[in-house]
Amino acid sequence: MLLFTALFGGLMLLSIESRRRMVAVLLIGCIAILGVSPPAAQAQFCLPCVIQAVLATISQTIGNWLSVINGVVSDIRKLYEQTIWPISAINLAKSQIQSIIARFRGVIQSIMTINPHTATLPNPAALENIIRNRGTGDLGTVPQVYVNAFRPVPQAGAIAPQDRDMTDMDDALAQDNLMLLKVADQAQDLELQAADQIESLVGNPNINVSAPGSSSLITAAAVSAEIKSQAIMQKMMAAMLRQEAGRVAHDNAIRKRTATFAGQLQNNMTNVLQHK
Amino acid sequence: MRDQFNQWRGKAKTGSMHVGRWIRRHTVLAAVALLLTVLISPRHIQGQVPSPCCAILAAGLGTINSTLGSVIGGGLQAINTVLSDISNFEQTVIWPKQAIAQALGMAGQIQGFYAQIRTIFQIPIATATLQNPRQLESILLSRSPGQIPNTTGGYAAVYGVVPTPQNAPPPVRDIIDMTDAVAQDAMERAIAIDAIADQELAAADQINTNVQSATPGSAPIIEAQADAWLVRAHAYTQSALADLMRVRAIDLANNGAHLKLGSAWAVTTQQNVSTTLQHK
Numbered sequence: 001m002l003l004f005t006a007l008f009g010g011l012m013l014l015s016i017e018s019r020r021r022m023v024a025v026l027l028i029g030c031i032a033i034l035g036v037s038p039p040a041a042q043a044q045f046c047l048p049c050v051i052q053a054v055l056a057t058i059s060q061t062i063g064n065w066l067s068v069i070n071g072v073v074s075d076i077r078k079l080y081e082q083t084i085w086p087i088s089a090i091n092l093a094k095s096q097i098q099s100i101i102a103r104f105r106g107v108i109q110s111i112m113t114i115n116p117h118t119a120t121l122p123n124p125a126a127l128e129n130i131i132r133n134r135g136t137g138d139l140g141t142v143p144q145v146y147v148n149a150f151r152p153v154p155q156a157g158a159i160a161p162q163d164r165d166m167t168d169m170d171d172a173l174a175q176d177n178l179m180l181l182k183v184a185d186q187a188q189d190l191e192l193q194a195a196d197q198i199e200s201l202v203g204n205p206n207i208n209v210s211a212p213g214s215s216s217l218i219t220a221a222a223v224s225a226e227i228k229s230q231a232i233m234q235k236m237m238a239a240m241l242r243q244e245a246g247r248v249a250h251d252n253a254i255r256k257r258t259a260t261f262a263g264q265l266q267n268n269m270t271n272v273l274q275h276k
Numbered sequence: 277m278r279d280q281f282n283q284w285r286g287k288a289k290t291g292s293m294h295v296g297r298w299i300r301r302h303t304v305l306a307a308v309a310l311l312l313t314v315l316i317s318p319r320h321i322q323g324q325v326p327s328p329c330c331a332i333l334a335a336g337l338g339t340i341n342s343t344l345g346s347v348i349g350g351g352l353q354a355i356n357t358v359l360s361d362i363s364n365f366e367q368t369v370i371w372p373k374q375a376i377a378q379a380l381g382m383a384g385q386i387q388g389f390y391a392q393i394r395t396i397f398q399i400p401i402a403t404a405t406l407q408n409p410r411q412l413e414s415i416l417l418s419r420s421p422g423q424i425p426n427t428t429g430g431y432a433a434v435y436g437v438v439p440t441p442q443n444a445p446p447p448v449r450d451i452i453d454m455t456d457a458v459a460q461d462a463m464e465r466a467i468a469i470d471a472i473a474d475q476e477l478a479a480a481d482q483i484n485t486n487v488q489s490a491t492p493g494s495a496p497i498i499e500a501q502a503d504a505w506l507v508r509a510h511a512y513t514q515s516a517l518a519d520l521m522r523v524r525a526i527d528l529a530n531n532g533a534h535l536k537l538g539s540a541w542a543v544t545t546q547q548n549v550s551t552t553l554q555h556k
Contacts, residue, residue: 011299011307021303028307032315047329051336058343066351073358080362085370136396143403153405165408165434172404172413179401187393194389201382213371214379216495220487221383223502227480228390230509231473235397237516238466238473242416244523245462251530252455253435259444259452 005033085212094210097203105196123148131178134185142182146175162257166250173246180239187232191225198222371492383487390484394477408433416463419470427464431456451533458526465519472512479505 008029081087119128127149130138153168202218204210210218299306367373404413412430415423438444438453483502490498 007310008307011303011310018303024304025307028304028311032311047332048336051332051340054336054340055343058340059347063347063351066348066355070351070354070358073355073362077358077362077365080365080370085365087369090369136399139399139401146403162436165406168404168406169409169412169434172402172409175403176401176413176417179399179403183396183399183401186396190389190393194386197385198382201378207369208372208374209378211370211372211375213366213492214375216492216499217376217379217487217490218382220490220495220499220502221379221386221484223499223506224383224480224483224487225386225390227483227502227505227509228393228477230506230513231476231480232393232397234469234473234476234509234513234516237513237520238469241462241466241469241516241520241523244520244527245459245466248455248462248523248527248530249431249435249459251527252452252459255448255455255530256436256439256444256452259439259448263439263443 005029008032090207090212091205094203094205097199098205101199101203105199131182134182134189136183136186139179139182142179143175146171146178150174162253166253169246170250173243177239177243180236184232184236191229191232194225198225376492380488380490383484387481387484387488390477390481394481416466417470418467419474421468421471424464424467427460427467431460431463435459447533447537451530451537455526455530458523462519462523465516469512469516469519476505476509476512 008025011025011029115132117125117128117132119125123145127145130142130145150171153164153171156164159167198218198221202210202215400417402410402413402417404410408430412427412434415426415430435456438449438456441449444452480502483498483505486498487495
């Protein structure tokens with residue numbers, strides 16, 4: 001740069017005689033110097049400082065955050081494994097279920113096998129047997145066995161028509177309910193089987209058979225079974241209601257007839273006394 | 277030799293003077309030539325030899341790399357380990373697929389049990405033999421609310437109607453009418469409760485079917501609905517029990533009324549007998 005400046009300076013000295021030449025050389029020199037002059041130097045930045053700052057960010061900020069996240073995730077694992085679903089508690093619950101099964105199921109089943117049969121004569125014994133056998137396969141034989149024990153409706157002419165109707169209705173309501181109870185008995189047995197299976201499944205010690213996560217499905221299914229159980233209960237209540245209504249209606253029909261007979265008797269006696 | 281040197285120096289001096297003279301004459305041209313020389317002359321550039329700046333940068337980047345590996349990589353690896361443990365725990369202890377399949381299978385089995393129950397409850401049980409009882413029985417066992425209005429006619433055909441005022445005193449007619457009413461009400465409610473029970477069985481079937489396509493996460497939602505149905509079912513059972521208690525209450529009231537009417541008639545009879553004896 002200095003060299004070029006000196007050279008252009010020399011040329012200007014040589015052209016000192018002519019002002020125009022000197023100006024021309026000056027201009028060309030200026031352009032040349034501008035061309036070769038270095039650009040303005042930028043102030044030098046502190047590279048180690050920048051690297052140190054990045055390292056600090058990584059190790060302190062990000063590293064600390066990762067430690068915090070790891071701590072939270074570890075806490076969640078600890079919560080799952082030690083507080084919410086400890087394997088020991090799961091196994092304890094299952095063993096408690098097994099213990100309750102062992103303690104009560106057999107006893108209750110043996111109690112339910114007690115099926116009293118106390119009739120002594122053939123026809124009552126047959127009816128008692130059929131109404132307590134908890135099966136529906138012989139449902140069609142109930143009316144005949146019932147008639148054998150309680151006798152059929154009297155023939156027309158052998159009883160007053162209204163009494164005949166009421167007798168038939170009483171028999172029908174009684175037989176219907178005896179048959180419905182056989183159905184209900186079988187339904188109860190099936191419900192007991194369902195309950196046993198649910199209990200055995202949830203108490204199964206194998207985690208691949210019963211787990212905390214699968215119990216919600218079993219519970220939902222069990223609740224739907226409860227609804228059905230209630231529906232069956234309602235059917236039995238409806239049958240009992242029919243039976244009670246029939247009994248009250250029968251008593252009331254006798255009351256009606258008694259009142260009618262009393263009224264007629266009173267009229268007849270009045271007539272007799274008036275004739276005297 | 278010396279002469280030759282002096283000769284060369286003279287020539288050089290002469291040449292320089294010629295050049296100087298030429299430059300003096302063509303100053304601008306020389307300046308332009310110098311400018312071109314300046315412009316096309318190579319610039320000073322940095323050599324390939326590493327500078328101290330590059331060395332610092334390389335060391336810094338190496339440190340950053342190792343820090344990333346140890347701090348972030350190590351931290352992420354630790355988190356990954358814990359998350360893997362949690363995932364494994366959830367898959368093998370809390371929600372094992374086999375256990376979920378077993379639970380879904382149990383829902384299917386329960387549905388099977390109740391399908392059997394439903395079938396046996398549909399076995400016809402009507403046994404009345406005469407026309408009027410058979411008609412009333414078919415209404416009572418119909419499980420159809422549409423049959424409820426026919427109950428009154430069927431009931432009257434079997435159990436008769438309230439006696440006329442000529443045939444029975446007012447207290448007796450009241451008792452008979454009330455008793456008929458509660459008996460008929462109970463029969464009508466029995467039809468309604470049967471129909472409701474059928475609807476509940478169908479709804480429970482639907483709920484059970486929904487359970488079979490549920491997941492452990494969605495099952496509690498279905499269970500909540502089933503619980504609501506259970507509450508409803510309990511209410512209907514209580515309603516049936518209430519109707520039964522009404523029938524029993526009227527029955528008890530009838531027993532009391534018999535005593536009341538009997539004592540009243542006894543007093544009247546006693547008075548009549550006394551009056552008759554006094555006349556004699």
